[in-house]
Amino acid sequence: MAATPPSCRSLTLLLGLSGAMLQAGCTGETPAPEIAEARDQPCVEEAETMRRDHPRILAQEKAAAVVDGRRTPERGLRGCVECHGDSEDTPVRLEPAEPQFCASCHQYAGVSNNCFECHSSRPDGSEVRHRLGQHHVFSPATQAWSGFTDGLLHEVLAMEEMEQ
Amino acid sequence: MTQPGPDLRRRRFLAGAAAFCGGLTVAPGVTLLQAQTAGAAQQVRWGLLIDTNRCDPDCDACIQACHEEHRITHHERPRTDPQWIRKVTLRDPETGWQASAPVMCQHCERPPCADVCPTGATFKRPDGIVMVNRHTCIGCRYCLMACPYGARQFVHEKVTEQRPDSPRGKGTAEGCNLCVHRIDAGNPEPACVEACRERGNRAIVFGNLNDPQSGISRALEAHGGTRLRADLRLNPAVRYQGV
Numbered sequence: 001m002a003a004t005p006p007s008c009r010s011l012t013l014l015l016g017l018s019g020a021m022l023q024a025g026c027t028g029e030t031p032a033p034e035i036a037e038a039r040d041q042p043c044v045e046e047a048e049t050m051r052r053d054h055p056r057i058l059a060q061e062k063a064a065a066v067v068d069g070r071r072t073p074e075r076g077l078r079g080c081v082e083c084h085g086d087s088e089d090t091p092v093r094l095e096p097a098e099p100q101f102c103a104s105c106h107q108y109a110g111v112s113n114n115c116f117e118c119h120s121s122r123p124d125g126s127e128v129r130h131r132l133g134q135h136h137v138f139s140p141a142t143q144a145w146s147g148f149t150d151g152l153l154h155e156v157l158a159m160e161e162m163e164q
Numbered sequence: 165m166t167q168p169g170p171d172l173r174r175r176r177f178l179a180g181a182a183a184f185c186g187g188l189t190v191a192p193g194v195t196l197l198q199a200q201t202a203g204a205a206q207q208v209r210w211g212l213l214i215d216t217n218r219c220d221p222d223c224d225a226c227i228q229a230c231h232e233e234h235r236i237t238h239h240e241r242p243r244t245d246p247q248w249i250r251k252v253t254l255r256d257p258e259t260g261w262q263a264s265a266p267v268m269c270q271h272c273e274r275p276p277c278a279d280v281c282p283t284g285a286t287f288k289r290p291d292g293i294v295m296v297n298r299h300t301c302i303g304c305r306y307c308l309m310a311c312p313y314g315a316r317q318f319v320h321e322k323v324t325e326q327r328p329d330s331p332r333g334k335g336t337a338e339g340c341n342l343c344v345h346r347i348d349a350g351n352p353e354p355a356c357v358e359a360c361r362e363r364g365n366r367a368i369v370f371g372n373l374n375d376p377q378s379g380i381s382r383a384l385e386a387h388g389g390t391r392l393r394a395d396l397r398l399n400p401a402v403r404y405q406g407v
Binding site: 062064066068071078081119122 | 297
């Protein structure tokens with residue numbers, strides 16, 4: 001077996017040192033995000049489905065609305081803003097100090113997209129308020145979807161419990 | 165030597181199978197959650213007919229209404245402030261004849277802006293409206309250079325207080341979209357047309373060019389209409405009378 005070249009050895013030492021330094025710097029626990037309450041319950045889908053799949057639901061609505069003109073605003077970003085967006089009388093909550101529905105969790109998870117650079121973060125009125133409890137309307141597809149996501153969600157929840 | 169042609173039967177079967185499955189499953193683990201409502205209709209082509217004889221040279225109601233509808237704010241920098249409609253004055257130097265007309269995105273049948281777009285962000289909807297998908301736009305501004313009407317605009321500055329119906333953001337191209345949010349909501353009258361009508365000028369008519377019974381088609385049949393830069397053969401959906 002060939003001996004390890006000196007450059008490799010020094011690299012290994014450097015990596016080990018930096019790893020130890022990183023660990024030393026990360027002893028504190030990251031506080032859980034403070035998430036603003038929704039103004040209306042329930043959501044268009046079950047909370048578990050929304051937690052995991054809201055990016056896909058929004059992407060689907062985005063493609064349908066922008067490209068094909070098929071708009072279902074209560075399922076799109078406007079629908080989100082109606083219940084979770086800034087209220088009419090408060091200024092736009094883009095300061096990270098205040099709990100926000102989207103940004104608090106996105107910051108916690110290290111997600112950097114900001115829809116509200118272009119989209120309005122304030123509710124506009126009552127015209128696009130979603131129909132409450134809409135999730136059981138599309139039951140066959142939703143059932144299949146929930147079945148797929150529930151397994152993953154339970155795994156994540158179990159992992160979170162173990163961490164705590 | 166002849167190449168064997170594609171197996172069209174197989175393609176048709178695949179397309180049919182895709183259409184059959186599209187309502188439920190797109191890919192493993194990706195399911196369409198809802199029945200889709202009708203979108204932009206293919207048999208429709210929205211257009212504008214602008215009568216320059218009715219257009220008051222001193223009136224800018226259409227521009228104001230457009231800027232209010234889409235919350236287009238200005239920073240007193242005319243070179244970079246976006247403007248979806250411009251009032252253009254045409255003058256014949258020989259006779260001194262003048263006409264004023266609003267010029268916006270002409271919603272070409274063969275839009276050069278969509279041709280040059282490197283990401284496919286600029287596209288033509290099935291109902292003929294040329295739009296920018298700002299999610300895909302990278303802000304290269306090729307479309308601004310390609311448009312022979314100078315109708316494409318670029319958002320140079322940070323935008324705040326957008327209308328929920330009209331999202332806009334810095335670093336993307338934009339232009340008149342015939343108030344697509346109104347059309348999709350079942351109220352097909354753009355803000356400029358409404359403002360012109362309320363002002364009493366009625367210089368702009370909006371309608372479906374493909375419907376021979378629509379007001380715009382009957383007006384075009386009776387009095388004709390000019391396409392700006394018809395020599396480019398882009399077949400714009402905005403037509404002008406009296407130029």
